Amino acid sequence: MSLKEILLEEDFHSIQKEGIGYIAITDGSKCRIHHVQCSNVDYYYFRTKVIENNRKNGSYYWAPSLNNLRARWKDSDDCLHCKHL
Numbered sequence: 001m002s003l004k005e006i007l008l009e010e011d012f013h014s015i016q017k018e019g020i021g022y023i024a025i026t027d028g029s030k031c032r033i034h035h036v037q038c039s040n041v042d043y044y045y046f047r048t049k050v051i052e053n054n055r056k057n058g059s060y061y062w063a064p065s066l067n068n069l070r071a072r073w074k075d076s077d078d079c080l081h082c083k084h085l
């Protein structure tokens, strides 16, 4: 499966820099999927959730296509902001 959990700050930055693919942000049992370039994909939220809180409440995943993420999180929410990208 072409799904990669983002664990390191360097990975988050290089994914954002390349600007390709989609990111799933989980929060408990919920999940919201964003285009990588969505302004709601934010480094400070990533750092809080993944680094400081040690993924207790949620994680970040990257995949090259939307379908990779939708297959894993079937009832994921759409980001309203991403619709304009």
Ligand SMILES: [Zn+2]
Pocket: 033, 034, 035, 038, 039, 040, 041, 079, 080, 081, 082
């Ligand atoms: Zn978004």
